[in-house]
Amino acid sequence: MKNDQIKNIIFDLGDVILNIDVPIASKSFADLSGREQAEILTIFKESEIFRQFETGTMDEPSFRNYVREILKFPDLSDEAIDTAWNSLLLDLPPERVELLKKLATKYRLFLLSNTSSIHITQVNKILKASTGVERLEDLFEIVFLSYEMGLMKPDTRIYQQVLDKAGLKAEETLFLDDNADNIRGAAQLGIETIHVQKPVTILEYLQDYAV
Structure with a gap:
């Protein structure tokens, strides 16, 4: 159900936007x-x-x-x-990118991913090949990456850094992740959360937000 307080949405990358198989x-x-x-x-x-x-x-x-x-x-x-x-990086369905573009007209969008530089280089290649979008930074206001921050989810400090750097209020922020521990970490700071679980995708979870 849609929370009308939400002004900001933070997305995980793997199995939220990009399909992966670790x-x-x-x-x-x-x-x-x-x-x-x-x-x-x-x-x-x-x-x-x-x-x-x-x-x-x-x-x-x-x-x-x-x-x-x-x-x-x-x-x-x-x-x-x-x-x-x-090899664990699979496909990036174009309809998810279209959803992000639609959401960006109403909300501030951010990415927060536990990842590495080698993966991000490849993700951007997959993104361009499947959607024509050059890089993740073209879809989000700020892209927060663990290897650049020196922290990993579910450490609560990484969520606090995101809130502080982007100037976000926890109660106005929604976070989507496929990992239950990461969801709990964000929730500890009062961030609204959605635990993304296959086969349901962000297209269904965020349907009310995209209307």
Whole structure:
């Protein structure tokens, strides 16, 4: 149900705007290295490589070198690593972008994503190919990315930074995310939330807001 107090909408990226399938990445790295997918998942979890990359403590060259190190595969090319890492990024339905354009006539729109620079480069390519829109910044007033902020959802500090930087009041702000922990983090600050759960999409969740 529509909340008439809402003036601002913050969107997550993966499985909210862009369809993703996270396990595909670990399978891609397993195929590259000749290891089992379960082993790859364990290696990545223990090294916290993706957390480091997505909070900006590791840049692109460091990330790629660390992948080579933990997979014990020194000859792995930059391109192969990037392709495997980006394999979890699927399609971006054009109708979701059309919804964003419609919402932008009534609300201030923002993006808040736990992500990495390699992913954002690829997302912008997918966005342009599917909709003609050059980059995410063309759809949102401000794009907030974890690797630039040094924080990740569901840390409440990341939501507070968004509110402060954009000059938003929590009670006038709606946040959509597919991760329940991220929803709870935002709700702790008094932000209105919608937990996006497939197969329902933002087209249905925000139908009343787009009218």
